[in-house]
Amino acid sequence: xxxxVAGMIGNERIAGRVKSAVGSxxxxxxxxxxxxxxxxxxTAANFFAKSLQCPRPDMSSRAIYCGTCPSCRSxxxxxxxxxxxxxPTKTKFLGVDDVREQVVAAARVKPYxxxxxxxxxxxxxxxxxxxxxxxxxxxxxxxxYCVFMLLANSSAAFLPTVISRCVLMRLVPLPEExxxxxxxxxxxxxxxxxxxxxxxxxxxxxxLAGSENFxxxxxxxxxxxxxxERMELDxxxxxxxxxxxxxxxxQDALEILLLxxxxxxxxxxxxxxxxxxxFDAIVQAKDALRHNANFQLAMxxxxxxxxxxxxxxxxxx
Numbered sequence: 001x002x003x004x005v006a007g008m009i010g011n012e013r014i015a016g017r018v019k020s021a022v023g024s025x026x027x028x029x030x031x032x033x034x035x036x037x038x039x040x041x042x043t044a045a046n047f048f049a050k051s052l053q054c055p056r057p058d059m060s061s062r063a064i065y066c067g068t069c070p071s072c073r074s075x076x077x078x079x080x081x082x083x084x085x086x087x088p089t090k091t092k093f094l095g096v097d098d099v100r101e102q103v104v105a106a107a108r109v110k111p112y113x114x115x116x117x118x119x120x121x122x123x124x125x126x127x128x129x130x131x132x133x134x135x136x137x138x139x140x141x142x143x144x145y146c147v148f149m150l151l152a153n154s155s156a157a158f159l160p161t162v163i164s165r166c167v168l169m170r171l172v173p174l175p176e177e178x179x180x181x182x183x184x185x186x187x188x189x190x191x192x193x194x195x196x197x198x199x200x201x202x203x204x205x206x207x208l209a210g211s212e213n214f215x216x217x218x219x220x221x222x223x224x225x226x227x228x229e230r231m232e233l234d235x236x237x238x239x240x241x242x243x244x245x246x247x248x249x250x251q252d253a254l255e256i257l258l259l260x261x262x263x264x265x266x267x268x269x270x271x272x273x274x275x276x277x278x279f280d281a282i283v284q285a286k287d288a289l290r291h292n293a294n295f296q297l298a299m300x301x302x303x304x305x306x307x308x309x310x311x312x313x314x315x316x317x
Contacts, residue, residue, distance in 0.1 A: 014044055014169050014170075014171060015044075015047070017169065018044070018047060018048045018051060018064070019051075019059065019064055021048075021052075022048075022051045022052060022057055022059070022064055023057075023059045027052065027116075027147060028147070028166075028167045029139070029142040029144075029146055029147060029148065029165075030139050030142070030147070030148040030149075030150070030165055030166040030167065031045075031048070031147070031148070031149050031150065031166055031167045031168075031169055032124075032150045032151075032152055032155050032158070032163070032166045032167070032168050032169065033045050033149060033150070033151050033152065033169045033171065034152050034153075034154070034155040034168060034169065034170045034171065035152075035153070035170060035171035035172070035173075036153055036173075036199075036201060037153055037201075037203070037204075038198075038201035038202065038203030038204035038205075038207065039171045039172075039173060039200075039201050039202070039203065040171055040202060040203060041151040041152075041171060042120075042122070042151060044169065044171060045120045045149040045151060046075075046120070047064075048149065049075070049080075049083050049118045049120060049147075049149065050065050050071075050072060050075045050083075051064040051065045052115065052116055052118065052147065053065075053071045053072075053075065053080065053082065053083065053114045053115065053116060053118070054066055054069060054071055054072055055069055055071060055114075055115075056069060071114055080114075081112040081113055081114070082111045082112050082113060082114040082116060082117050082118065083118045083120070084102070084106070084117070084118065084119050084120070085119075085120050085121075085122070086098055086099070086102040086103055086119060086121055087102070092126075093123055093126040093127050093128075093131075094121065094123075094124070094127045094131055095127075095128070095131055096128070096130045096131045096134050098131070099127070099131045099134040099135050100134050103119055103121070103135060103138060103148075104134060104135070104137055104138045107119065107138050107142070107143055107146050108143065110143075110145065111145050115145065116145050116146065116147050117143075117145055117146050117147070118146075118147045118148075118149065119146070119147070119148045119149065120149045120151065121135075121148070121149065121150050121151060122151050123151065123152075123153075124150035124151055124152055124158075125150070125152035125153060125154055125155065125157035125158055126153075126157070129159060132158065132159045132162050133159070135148075135162065136159070136161055136162055136165070139162065139165040139166070140165065148166075150162075150166065155168060155170075172200075173199060173200020173201060174200045174201075174202060175200070176195050176196060176200070177195075179195040179198055179200060179202060179205055180192050180195035182202060183195055183202075183205055183206075183209070186206075188205075188206070188209050189209075190209075193218070194206075194208050194209045196259050197214075197218075197255065197256065197259065199255075214252075217246055217249065217252070217253055217256065218256050220242055220245075220246075221242075221253055221256040221257055221260070222256065222260050224239050224242055224243075224257075225257055225260045225261070225306070228303065228306050228307045229306070229307055229308055231307055231309070232309070233304075233307075233309050236303050236304060236307045236309055237300060237303065239303050240296065240299055240300060240303065243299045243303075244295075244296075244299070247295060250289060250295075251286060251289070251290075254282055254285060254286050254289075255286075257282050257306075258279065258282050258283070258286075261275060261278045261279045261282065262279065264278070265279065274308065277305065278305070278306055281301075281302055281305040281306060282302065282306075284302075285298050285299070285301070285302040
């Protein structure tokens with residue numbers, strides 16, 4: 001569980017707020033770490049928690065915490081006595097009973113050995129309104145030693161009363177070049193490919209880099225795009241089977257095509273209008289599927305547009 005401010009690359013503003021809170025001792029009782037899955041919310045919360053519990057933080061250091069004291073060592077070992085990660089017991093996300101027993105009731109007991117009792121709640125925005133209302137009871141009247149860190153893919157899913165009692169820490173995606181450099185530092189092969197497909201999320205980039213399924217899907221999508229403009233109509237329609245194979249991941253598959261045609265737009269300077277049309281066709285297909293369009297129809301329309309077969313037939317006539 002070792003981490004430091006370098007693990008929050010691209011979110012130096014958040015790291016600065018953490019450092020300020022630790023250095024000044026002005027710590028809020030509740031924070032929301034907001035951002036899409038893979039952006040580093042858990043890293044940020046863990047960094048904050050470890051720094052808060054360290055009895056001798058070094059404010060001149062990038063790490064802030066010392067890394068050698070009993071608190072830091074127990075945190076790295078995953079068994080810190082005053083840092084808690086409530087877990088669902090009956091459903092996928094924390095329920096009312098989980099919040100009442102693992103957070104509200106437990107928080108009333110004083111810390112075992114360190115300055116704070118810290119609760120880090122994963123997927124807190126996915127909890128029900130009832131569970132959030134249960135949490136609200138402790139947020140409205142928190143013990144002075146408690147710090148609650150709520151991790152959320154979208155803070156908009158929280159009740160307004162919960163948001164009003166928390167400090168919002170919004171993490172932002174990394175620029176593609178920054179992400180590529182970070183992946184290269186970690187020794188990730190083909191870092192440029194994964195950086196391009198990660199949507200600015202380091203966690204997503206690392207997940208893709210370890211996914212054989214993604215590599216196969218990328219090869220098939222780029223192979224389809226490479227050859228489709230030379231195909232006759234019957235072969236164009238036959239490519240539907242490739243898209244259908246990835247129906248459950250179609251947004252990712254279409255994102256691969258988008259990036260392919262983005263690169264083609266730069267390379268094929270003599271066919272800018274066609275490349276722009278290709279790019280627009282993929283964007284339209286992605287949007288149509290988000291709005292529950294018929295999958296086969298949407299994909300066949302896309303394939304025809306990418307192939308340019310209708311335009312070729314009109315030219316031949």
